[in-house]
Amino acid sequence: MHSSSTSGSRLCLHSFSSLSIKALALSTAIIPFHSINASKTTHQFDHVVNSNKLVVVAVKNPTTIFQNGNQMHGFGYDLVRTYAHSLNVQLDFQVVNDNATALKWVKQGKANLAMTTADYKVIESKHLMMFSATCGDDASMQANGLNANLNWVFKSAEDPLSQTASDFICRSKQNGATKQLASFYNRNVVKPESWDTIQRDLNKRLPIYQASFKKTAKQYDLDWHLLAAIGYQESYLKPNSVSPTGVRGIMMLTNSTAKAMGVSNRVDATQSIQGGAKYYDQMLSRYAHIPLPDRNWYALIAYNMGPGAVDQIQKRVRAQGKNANQWVNVYAYLARNKASNARFGQALQYVTRIRSYLEHIKSTPQWVSV
Structure with a gap:
């Protein structure tokens, strides 16, 4: 579904952010912010397959990642790690200081996707597209003290990478994997x-x-x-x-x-x-x-x-x-x-x-x- 205006894209995002996104959950449709000419877009999916590496950029926060020396864990990290495994490629996870840098990396092609809690208006202004990292499972996130506004951001809606990611995210919601992962990373396990x-x-x-x-x-x-x-x-x-x-x-x-x-x-x-x-x-x-x-x-x-x-x-x-x-x-x-x-x-x-x-x-x- 393409958006030809700012108001249209905003409507799409609000629909996705709520739990009333049945169309997306069932069809795993991608929500772009702007129409993009696919013929002029270099597919990130090709880079991932050819390099055997998925480059993900994120900002360190309790919902995405906890870095313990050379080891990493966290709800967002584990989710994208499982996605990389589903593509049979290695994960190259990069941590930056702010959402602006993460979005810039995606825009410039330095990262294949970003995990971010950036405001949708900022993402829209960069002519990037996004969807919920949980296929709209806000309830599981909120119940476990996690940020329900975590999104995956891509350079293009037409890129097969964003399409496979959307399929993966909504399958994870439907088979309960997202809920279990959120439960393990519950921020309220200690009162x-x-x-x-x-x-x-x-x-x-x-x-x-x-x-x-x-x-x-x-x-x-x-x-x-x-x-x-x-x-x-x-x-x-x-x-x-x-x-x-x-x-x-x-x-x-x-x-x-x-x-x-x-x-x-x-x-x-x-x-x-x-x-x-x-x-x-x-x-x-x-x-x-x-x-x-x-x-x-x-x-x-x-x-x-x-x-x-x-x-x-x-x-x-x-x-x-x-x-x-x-x-x-x-x-x-x-x-x-x-x-x-x-x-x-x-x-x-x-x-x-x-x-x-x-x-x-x-x-x-x-x-x-x-």
Whole structure:
């Protein structure tokens, strides 16, 4: 559908931004802002196929991406990563400082698409086209504290790249993948009023154990912030912690795991951190065939449930005809069955809270140092 006037394009955008976009959801139609002569347009799709690379540009924000050193994760990042996988190409994800730069890259052909929350009037003024990154699933985004105004922006509506992207986005909405991804990246998994208490805990306890986390993380080539996030989830960083099931210490190791990791005293903070890091590193190695960031989530639930339990979950996911090495499928299985198995609900809370704690610690100025 082409728009021949500003008012027409504005009407199209408003229709798309609401949940009353049935025509788009069913037909996966693209909404251009201006008529474009396809014969004069160089298709980005050809560049993607020929280079075997999808170049995506975005501005760092809680809905799109969280950058943890060389590792990235986030709702927008995971969504576009899955799209690149569907095209069987590599993802080249670039982060810029502002939406204006992201749009400029698309206009100049430096990026194949942009993920942006820029105002539609700005996008329209650049003679670019856009559509909702969730096919208008505002409800799932808002329920999980994510920005419902996240859009994918392309240079041309006639480009097969924008057309395949629109198909992918609306299929993801229809098969529930978008909703599950939004649920995993829920910004409200920790209640807003709890952060003051968490920050007080960290200010009081983390300085005591920071050196141990850093030293041990360096030994196993891990991020010390992640180890600290695991420790906070496990014990609130209290070395004398003990659970009703008998796990103990900052990293809450079972007696058998502690022995296997060479820990003789589980309530000794240094030994506990060492043992927890060693065990987590082993879990990462177990899932080395799974790309990052998903590998981290598999390792975390294995740390929580045990790798044998994760193996059984993967087996059941495969029996349903789905890829058991894709986190969104394992997450969906846990979410669907948590009512009948309390351990599944605990595992979901475990991994999502650690993700939240990691992002918080990593974003707090006093803990940013490597």
